[in-house]
Amino acid sequence: MERGGGVWVSDGTLPGDRRDVVGPRFRVRRGSGGVAGTHPVPPWAAGAERGRRYSQPEHLRLALEELGPTFVKLGQILSTRSDLLPLAYTAELAKLQDAAVPVPTDVIMQTLAEELGGAGAFDRFDGRPLASASIGQVHTARIGDDEVVVKVRRPAAVETVSRDLEILQSLAATASRHSELARGYDLVGIVQDFSRTLRAELDYLTEAANAERFARSFAGDPQVHIPVVYRTTTTPRVLTLERVHGMKIDDLQALDAAGIDRRELAVRATGVLCQMVFEDGLFHADPHPGNFFVAPDGSLAVIDFGMVGELTEPS
CATH class of the missing domain: 1.10.510.10 (Transferase(Phosphotransferase) domain 1)
Structure with missing residues (x-):
C-alpha cells in the first residue's frame, strides 16, 4: 500500500473506519476505480444492477447515497451547479434533495x-x-x-460528518497533486469551505x-x-x-x-x-x-x- 501524508493514494484504503464504505468493493460496484489513484481517472462506468444498466449520472447519485450524509449534502450542492456539471448530472443529483433513510x-x-x-x-x-x-x-x-x-x-451525525470530511479533505489533496484541473478549481479550498459550513x-x-x-x-x-x-x-x-x-x-x-x-x-x-x-x-x-x-x-x-x-x- 502506497501512502502520502495519510492520504488515500492507490488502493482505495481510507483513514478511519469508513474503508468498508469507500473501499475496493465499493469502487468496483460503482465503477469508480482510480478516482483518487495515481493513474488517470477513467470515466464512470455504467453497469448492470438489479437487472438493468444504470447511466453514469445515476451511478454518481447512488454512490453519494451509499456514502452517507456528508456526500448527500455535497451532491445537493452540486445539483445546483449547472456551471460545473452537465444537465444530466444536475437533474439526477436533484433527486438527493429529499432522499434519506428515516430515523426510527x-x-x-x-x-x-x-x-x-x-x-x-x-x-x-x-x-x-x-x-x-x-x-x-x-x-x-x-x-x-x-x-x-x-x-x-x-x-x-457529528461523528459521521467529521469522518467524512476527513475523507473528502484527503481525496481533494490527492486529486490536487495529480490533476491540473483539480488544482485550477482549488479543490482543497472548496472542501475546506464546505467543511466549515457543514460543521x-x-x-x-x-x-x-x-x-x-x-x-x-x-x-x-x-x-x-x-x-x-x-x-x-x-x-x-x-x-x-x-x-x-x-x-x-x-x-x-x-x-x-x-x-x-x-x-x-x-x-x-x-x-x-x-x-x-x-x-x-x-x-x-x-x-x-x-x-x-x-x-x-x-x-x-x-x-x-x-x-x-x-x-x-x-x-
Whole structure:
C-alpha cells in the first residue's frame, strides 16, 4: 500500500473506519476505480444492477447515497451547479434533495427526552417524519394553535460528518497533486469551505440565529416569508420553526395550476438572492429548490438556514 501524508493514494484504503464504505468493493460496484489513484481517472462506468444498466449520472447519485450524509449534502450542492456539471448530472443529483433513510421514531423520542424533557414539550407531536434529510429529520407538531415543524438531528451525525470530511479533505489533496484541473478549481479550498459550513449546520442554535437574521432583513417585504423560530423548544440538536405551506419552486405543473406567473416569480426569487448578496452580505448557501416554497398568492417562503455565506468588508 502506497501512502502520502495519510492520504488515500492507490488502493482505495481510507483513514478511519469508513474503508468498508469507500473501499475496493465499493469502487468496483460503482465503477469508480482510480478516482483518487495515481493513474488517470477513467470515466464512470455504467453497469448492470438489479437487472438493468444504470447511466453514469445515476451511478454518481447512488454512490453519494451509499456514502452517507456528508456526500448527500455535497451532491445537493452540486445539483445546483449547472456551471460545473452537465444537465444530466444536475437533474439526477436533484433527486438527493429529499432522499434519506428515516430515523426510527424511538430514536427521535429519545433525543427529544434528552433535549426537551420529552415530546410533551409540544401540545401535539407526530412521530411520522414529514421529511428526512442528510443531517436531520423533520416532524410536524403544534404549540398551542400554531403549526410547527421540529427538526431533530440524526444520531451520531457529528461523528459521521467529521469522518467524512476527513475523507473528502484527503481525496481533494490527492486529486490536487495529480490533476491540473483539480488544482485550477482549488479543490482543497472548496472542501475546506464546505467543511466549515457543514460543521456549522450541525448546531441548530446557529441555524436559528441565521433564520432570525434573515427574518430581520426581509421584515418589510410582504412577498418574502421567513419562518418564525420557537426558541423555547430549540437546542443544538432540536430546532422548532413555524410551519410554512406552499408549492416547491420547481413544481411547474403546480405553479401553472395555481395561476402563478413564472416569469414574475423568477424575478422575485432573483431579487431575493441579490438582496442577500449585494445588500445584506448574508446569503443562503444551500439554494436548492427544496428550500423555496411558493404560496398561492405568489409570495416566496425560504427555509433551511443551516448553510449560509457572509460577505465582509475587505481588510
